[in-house]
Amino acid sequence: MNQQIIVKQFPKGWVKETDFELVQAPVPSIKDNQVLIHNQWLSLDPYMRGRLMPGKSYAASAEVGAVMVGQAAGVVIESNSKEFKVGEHVLSYSGWQSHHVANSELVKKIDVSGVPASAYLGVLGMPGVTAWTGLMGICEPKPNETVLVDAATGAVGSVVGQLAKSLGCHVVGVAGGKTKCDYAVKELGFDACIDHSSSDFKDALKLAVPSGIDCVFENVGGAIFEHVMSLMNPFSRIALCGLVSEYNAQPYGNQQIRSILVNRIKLQGFIVTDKPDTWPSIIDSLKEKVLSGHLKYKETIAHGIANTPKAFIGMLKGENFGKQLVKLD
Amino acid sequence: MNQQIIVKQFPKGWVKETDFELVQAPVPSIKDNQVLIHNQWLSLDPYMRGRLMPGKSYAASAEVGAVMVGQAAGVVIESNSKEFKVGEHVLSYSGWQSHHVANSELVKKIDVSGVPASAYLGVLGMPGVTAWTGLMGICEPKPNETVLVDAATGAVGSVVGQLAKSLGCHVVGVAGGKTKCDYAVKELGFDACIDHSSSDFKDALKLAVPSGIDCVFENVGGAIFEHVMSLMNPFSRIALCGLVSEYNAQPYGNQQIRSILVNRIKLQGFIVTDKPDTWPSIIDSLKEKVLSGHLKYKETIAHGIANTPKAFIGMLKGENFGKQLVKLD
Numbered sequence: 001m002n003q004q005i006i007v008k009q010f011p012k013g014w015v016k017e018t019d020f021e022l023v024q025a026p027v028p029s030i031k032d033n034q035v036l037i038h039n040q041w042l043s044l045d046p047y048m049r050g051r052l053m054p055g056k057s058y059a060a061s062a063e064v065g066a067v068m069v070g071q072a073a074g075v076v077i078e079s080n081s082k083e084f085k086v087g088e089h090v091l092s093y094s095g096w097q098s099h100h101v102a103n104s105e106l107v108k109k110i111d112v113s114g115v116p117a118s119a120y121l122g123v124l125g126m127p128g129v130t131a132w133t134g135l136m137g138i139c140e141p142k143p144n145e146t147v148l149v150d151a152a153t154g155a156v157g158s159v160v161g162q163l164a165k166s167l168g169c170h171v172v173g174v175a176g177g178k179t180k181c182d183y184a185v186k187e188l189g190f191d192a193c194i195d196h197s198s199s200d201f202k203d204a205l206k207l208a209v210p211s212g213i214d215c216v217f218e219n220v221g222g223a224i225f226e227h228v229m230s231l232m233n234p235f236s237r238i239a240l241c242g243l244v245s246e247y248n249a250q251p252y253g254n255q256q257i258r259s260i261l262v263n264r265i266k267l268q269g270f271i272v273t274d275k276p277d278t279w280p281s282i283i284d285s286l287k288e289k290v291l292s293g294h295l296k297y298k299e300t301i302a303h304g305i306a307n308t309p310k311a312f313i314g315m316l317k318g319e320n321f322g323k324q325l326v327k328l329d
Numbered sequence: 330m331n332q333q334i335i336v337k338q339f340p341k342g343w344v345k346e347t348d349f350e351l352v353q354a355p356v357p358s359i360k361d362n363q364v365l366i367h368n369q370w371l372s373l374d375p376y377m378r379g380r381l382m383p384g385k386s387y388a389a390s391a392e393v394g395a396v397m398v399g400q401a402a403g404v405v406i407e408s409n410s411k412e413f414k415v416g417e418h419v420l421s422y423s424g425w426q427s428h429h430v431a432n433s434e435l436v437k438k439i440d441v442s443g444v445p446a447s448a449y450l451g452v453l454g455m456p457g458v459t460a461w462t463g464l465m466g467i468c469e470p471k472p473n474e475t476v477l478v479d480a481a482t483g484a485v486g487s488v489v490g491q492l493a494k495s496l497g498c499h500v501v502g503v504a505g506g507k508t509k510c511d512y513a514v515k516e517l518g519f520d521a522c523i524d525h526s527s528s529d530f531k532d533a534l535k536l537a538v539p540s541g542i543d544c545v546f547e548n549v550g551g552a553i554f555e556h557v558m559s560l561m562n563p564f565s566r567i568a569l570c571g572l573v574s575e576y577n578a579q580p581y582g583n584q585q586i587r588s589i590l591v592n593r594i595k596l597q598g599f600i601v602t603d604k605p606d607t608w609p610s611i612i613d614s615l616k617e618k619v620l621s622g623h624l625k626y627k628e629t630i631a632h633g634i635a636n637t638p639k640a641f642i643g644m645l646k647g648e649n650f651g652k653q654l655v656k657l658d
Contacts, residue, residue, distance in 0.1 A: 050591075221586060240590050253582020257550060261569050261598040262379075269590040 002027045003305045003328075004067050005096035010052050014248045015316060019052070020068065020096075020309040027099045035084045035107055037092055037100045039074035042305070042326040043121035044312050045155070046219070049247040067095040068308075071126065073110065073117040074100070084109070089117050091125070096308050098328055114291055122155045122323035123290060123297040124283050130272040131159035132282045134217050134239030138268045143168035145214035146233075150174035150224055152184045152193055153298065155323035156241060159286070160217045162295050165189050169215070172208045174224060176318045183321070188296060196224050206231060220245045222252040229256035232263050240269040248316060298322025304329065331356045332634045332657075333396050334425035339381050343577045344645060348381070349397065349425075349638040356428045364413045364436055366421055366429045368403035371634070371655040372450035373641050374484070375548070378576040396424035397637075400455065402439065402446040403429070413438070418446050420454070425637050427657055443620055451484045451652035452619060452626040453612050459601040460488035461611045463546050463568030467597045472497030474543035475562075479503035479553055481513045481522055482627065484652035485570065488615070489546045491624050494518050498544070501537045503553060505647045512650070517625060525553050535560060549574045551581040558585035561592050569598040577645060627651025633658065 001024040011019045030036050051062040051069055062069045072094035076084050081104035084090065091108045094100035110120045122128065141147050147164040151157040152173025161184065164171045173184040173193035181193035192208040194201060205227065212233035218225055221243030232238075246252050260267055289295035300320040302311035308326045315324040330353040340348045359365050380391040380398055391398045401423040405413050410433035413419065420437045423429035439449045451457065470476050476493040480486040481502025490513065493500045502513040502522035510522035521537040523530060534556065541562035547554055550572030561567075575581050589596055618624035629649040631640035637655045644653040 225586075240586075243587055243590060246587065251584035251587055253584050254586050255580035255582050257554075257569075257583050258572055258575065258580055260596060261572060264598045264600055264603065266595065266597045267589060268595045269593045271593055274593065 001025065003098040005305060005308055006066060007052065007062050007064050007068050009064055010054060010061075011248070015049065015052065015309075015313050017309045017313065022306055028101050030078055030080050030101050033081050033104050034101055035076050035081055035090070035104055036078035037072075037074040037090060037094065037102060037107070038077045039072040039094055039098055039100060039328050041073040041118045041121055042094075042096055042308060042328065043071045043073075043125070044308070044315050044320075044324040044326065045070070045126065046242050046244045046247070046316065048312065049244070049316055067097050069093070069095050071121060072100065073121055076107075083107075091120055096305065096326075098305060115287065118299060118301075118323075118325055119290065119297070121325060122299065123159055123295060124286055126272060127155035127323065128159050128286045129279050129282050130241060131156045131163060131217070132286065133272050133275065133278065134241050134270055135160050135163055135215070138239035138266075138270060139215035139217060139237045141167055141169045141215045144170065146170045146172065146209050146211055147215040147217070148172045148174065148209065148213050148228055149217040149219070150196070150228070151219035151242070151244065151318070152190065153180040153188070153322060154219065154320070155297070157217070157219055158184075158188055158297060158322060159295065161190050162188055162289075164215070165191075166289075166294065170209075170211070172205075172213075174205065174220070174228075180321060183298070202227055212236075215239075217241060218243075222246055222249075226252070226254050226256050229254070229259045229265075232259055232265055234263045236263060236265050238265060238267040240267060244316065244318075300324050302326045330354065332427040334634060334637050335395060336381065336391050336393050336397050338393060339383060339390075340577070344378065344381065344638075344642050346638045346642065351635055357430050359407055359409050359430050362410050362433050363430055364405050364410055364419070364433055365407035366401075366403040366419060366423065366431060366436070367406045368401040368423055368427055368429060368657050370402040370447045370450055371423075371425055371637060371657065372400045372402075372454070373637070373644050373649075373653040373655065374399070374456065375571050375573045375576070375645065377641065378573070378645055396426050398422070398424050400450060401429065402450055412436075420449055425634065425655075427634060444616065447628060447630075447652075447654055448619065448626070450654060451628065452488055452624060453615055455601060456484035456652065457488050457615045458608050458611050459570060460485045460492060460546070461615065462601050462604065462607065463570050463599055464489050464492055464544070467568035467595075467599060468544035468546060468566045470496055470498045470544045473499065475499045475501065475538050475540055476544040476546070477501045477503065477538065477542050477557060478546040478548070479525070479557070480548035480571075480573065480647070481519065482509040482517070482650060483548065484626070486546070486548055487513075487517055487626060487651060488624065490519050491517055491618075493544070494520075495618075495623065499538075499540070501534075501542075503534065503549070503557075509650060512627070531556055541565075544568075546570060547572075551575055551578075555581070555583050555585050558583070558588045558594075561588055561594055563592045565592060565594050567594060567596040569596060573645065573647075629653050631655045
């Protein structure tokens, strides 16, 4: 049977497990040019919260009554396509289910000889390419500039910080809790990491950027982002990648718009799927760094499809450490 | 005697006339390479509010006890410089005073044969170059795109709108009151202008941009800007030039940061004095348009230096119509 998690209703405020439902359906048969994939890994990403609302976002909403959307890594178990053989590892936009039938042109082979399949959902997948795109394409940091990234140990933030270090930048992270901050500094090589849950967060952040901030890779939004904006240098750049602190709440009223004016800041939003042509070469570069040990990553793994909603909610609350995945049987 | 308006104290909240003081001082004598200028026109501009505070801004603060800063147009009445003859019309950063002694390298000749001297403080001066720089350099509008500008009949906004019309854009203004809006549409050629003081402002603005907004030239900030941000198109651009509604008040809490993300907006602050090399060619282009009748402008003139603080406060409240000037005797 195909184990599926469907969207029961769009969440109001914080996502609840009861907004989803686990159902069983027959595994569908495949037609010409299709493959049947047995998923091994489901990807959980903050952007998915934006799909769980009827309003305008940068992609179509999930649908109430349908399988929740998302990417997955799996193995081909039946093929009616010349392109794919049974046993090959692939990525697809399967959604939260154990089995997925896909047209072959929407399926991507992955090479699991040097890295695990799960990496293609994180450091070598959408999150890694997101980090590269925002940092290199919008922030364009120069050596010795100060780069700040929040959600610093997440799937995106951890790549941002390590890339910026490799460019010779002073890199400061913001993360939730001492364990994550220690990891950012000791394992990932950040120059500093400030715990946003500590009572002296604002002062500590200011002390960590004695020359001000030149580049921000923004994942969180809310009061953290507002404080970061107050510390920006003239002609600084902000790549706006996410606002995870606001997805389940009222939008935050940001009082630092004046900093954009006074400091001639460029603040630019971006969505990594806008430039699909850039992905292959970016992934090649990231893979080289992973294989040579210059780009580290961490994963938080939930087990079994039934735990997917819970893991998703935990990720939105920052309970994950690195890339949040669900391992299927 | 030199009539001067000095800053008595930095305003708290709204500027008051009592924050300034009119004093008389001897007209100073000039040294080598200096000129003595008798001012005819004082320029009043929204940016000056930012100088009346001790905090960090994009330029040095005015000083308590010193003449209030600003540009002026006048006539050379004494010269110890080979570059300037008595009787020549010039611009200088005189501040609010009747007479000004300046080093010749800080004085700029103006040609008043085809246009009045006052134009060099407005359409052919800092405001005109500001309009050009933000629109052409940041917004980069394409034909048929929708361009929105607020403070639409001001010294900057009126140039923005007319330039955008000349590029083939759909141009919508926001201004305070029916008279200004009628002027924007009937005289300046805007496609629409919405009165932000009307009770149906939000709905009216939405109706005026049926295809959404591609470019914003932002002068006002606050709730108007927030609403504008909610109407932006994917890949739209915002040139942040001013936040006049917030200069005398608490900063506004802008809840539309998410629109920047979802719509991949580029929001960029700029200060026209950052690129002095670009000014001469921009002013030449603007002058050609003025002389050929393709660029109109309006002035509000206060008379006598004693009325300068009152006129300044009026301008910050939007009581001016076009460029606010003070005519000196």
